Amino acid sequence: xxxxxxxxxxxxxxxxxxxxxxxxxxxxxxxxxxxxxxxxxxxxxxxxxxxxxxxxxxxxxxxxxxxxxxxxxxxxxxxxxxxxxxxxxxxxxxxxxxxxxxxxxxxxxxxxxxxxxxxxxxxxxxxxxxxxxxxxxxxxxxxxxxxxxxxxxxxxxxxxxxxxxxxxxxxxxxxxxxxxxxxxxxxxxxxxxxxxxxxxxxxxxxxxxxxxxxxxxxxxxxxxxxxxxxxxxxxxxxxxx
Amino acid sequence: xxxxxxxxxxxxxxxxxxxxxxxxxxxxxxxxxxxxxxxxxxxxxxxxxxxxxxxxxxxxxxxxxxxxxxxxxxxxxxxx
Numbered sequence: 001x002x003x004x005x006x007x008x009x010x011x012x013x014x015x016x017x018x019x020x021x022x023x024x025x026x027x028x029x030x031x032x033x034x035x036x037x038x039x040x041x042x043x044x045x046x047x048x049x050x051x052x053x054x055x056x057x058x059x060x061x062x063x064x065x066x067x068x069x070x071x072x073x074x075x076x077x078x079x080x081x082x083x084x085x086x087x088x089x090x091x092x093x094x095x096x097x098x099x100x101x102x103x104x105x106x107x108x109x110x111x112x113x114x115x116x117x118x119x120x121x122x123x124x125x126x127x128x129x130x131x132x133x134x135x136x137x138x139x140x141x142x143x144x145x146x147x148x149x150x151x152x153x154x155x156x157x158x159x160x161x162x163x164x165x166x167x168x169x170x171x172x173x174x175x176x177x178x179x180x181x182x183x184x185x186x187x188x189x190x191x192x193x194x195x196x197x198x199x200x201x202x203x204x205x206x207x208x209x210x211x212x213x214x215x216x217x218x219x220x221x222x223x224x225x226x227x228x229x230x231x232x233x234x235x236x237x238x239x240x241x
Numbered sequence: 242x243x244x245x246x247x248x249x250x251x252x253x254x255x256x257x258x259x260x261x262x263x264x265x266x267x268x269x270x271x272x273x274x275x276x277x278x279x280x281x282x283x284x285x286x287x288x289x290x291x292x293x294x295x296x297x298x299x300x301x302x303x304x305x306x307x308x309x310x311x312x313x314x315x316x317x318x319x320x321x
Contacts, residue, residue: 058309065306094309101311108257148254148312 001231003029004042006072006088008063013049013085013208020208021046025224034066043231044081045072047088049141049206059102059144060090069095081125081227082200086142089192089202098193098202099157100149105142106185112141114216115183117191117205118168121161124198125230129222135172136165136219138205140183145204147186147193157193165192165203242287244299246307246317249280254312283307295319 003021007014014031021029032039039045053062063069069091076082076097084092092098105111116137119130130136149157157163166189167182168174174189175181182189184204192203207220250256256278263277285302287295296319303315 057307061306061309093311099311101309103254103312104257106257108261150311 001027001043003027003044004032004039005046005048006032006068008034008052010052010054011048011050017046017048017208020211020224024211027228034068036068037071039071039075044227047084047091049086052087060094063091064094076200079199084202085206086204089204092202097200098195099153100147102144103146103148104144105146110143111183114139115205116168116170117165118172120163120166124164124194126201126223126226128230129226133172135168137217138207138210138220140205142204145184147190160196162194163190164194164201167191242290242295243320244285244287244317246283246303246315247280248308248313248315250312251314292319
């Protein structure tokens with residue numbers, strides 16, 4: 001099992017993601033340079049947070065055209081696990097691997113604080129170790145995290161169980177109009193979604209910044225441990241097949 | 242050939258920056274301003290192309306790169 005963390009010019013959570021996988025979870029992990037044209041040999045790819053290409057034009061818009069994203073696109077369409085965190089989520093949206101778009105936060109402020117997200121679907125390779133409705137305390141740090149999509153896309157996301165995380169109160173109550181419970185004004189308090197096949201997930205909160213109690217929370221671990229468990233299961237299936 | 246490209250949020254998409262500017266204008270006495278929408282303006286020098294090629298290229302660039310079709314729309318013009 002090998003994780004890859006993509007490094008774009010302007011990525012700044014690449015080391016954090018590498019640390020979470022390598023030092024904390026104890027799995028093999030390597031960086032992947034944005035000029036790489038292939039990602040073979042990896043079982044899961046993480047697009048980390050940061051400000052790729054300075055957030056010029058639109059967040060994630062220019063990273064989408066980098067050589068590595070063509071490889072990530074092929075990897076994702078072949079069923080590989082792809083996790084986009086914060087700017088990584090924005091890149092997945094721009095690349096069309098996930099539906100919708102990010103708007104500026106409703107309050108027009110950069111938000112950097114702990115939030116609570118509720119796990120909405122545990123039937124994904126990224127949440128299989130979480131309890132249904134489990135509330136995770138994970139920090140956010142973004143200016144453009146106000147998730148938006150059209151009505152048809154929203155009902156499709158709801159119908160297919162593609163909404164994986166919603167912002168919530170510490171008790172797990174979702175309140176779309178409450179700025180405390182839904183800090184950036186996201187549509188239906190959406191914090192993270194998956195593609196229809198559920199092998200690609202993007203979320204605005206930073207689970208890699210919540211992997212040790214010294215960081216204030218270790219709630220983000222469940223996401224990485226879920227990925228490890230589903231990759232282990234995939235490997236076992238491949239061996240027995 | 243040069244192209245001018247305007248990119249705006251779709252009219253169905255809320256523009257909190259525009260609203261903030263409108264409120265600021267109101268507090269400066271421009272309280273009759275009904276709405277402000279903020280957008281982006283690009284000037285592209287496309288090099289030596291025919292008007293036809295320039296039109297095609299500007300449209301492709303605007304559509305594929307400068308605009309996010311989920312939330313934005315564009316218009317453009319070609320200048321000699």
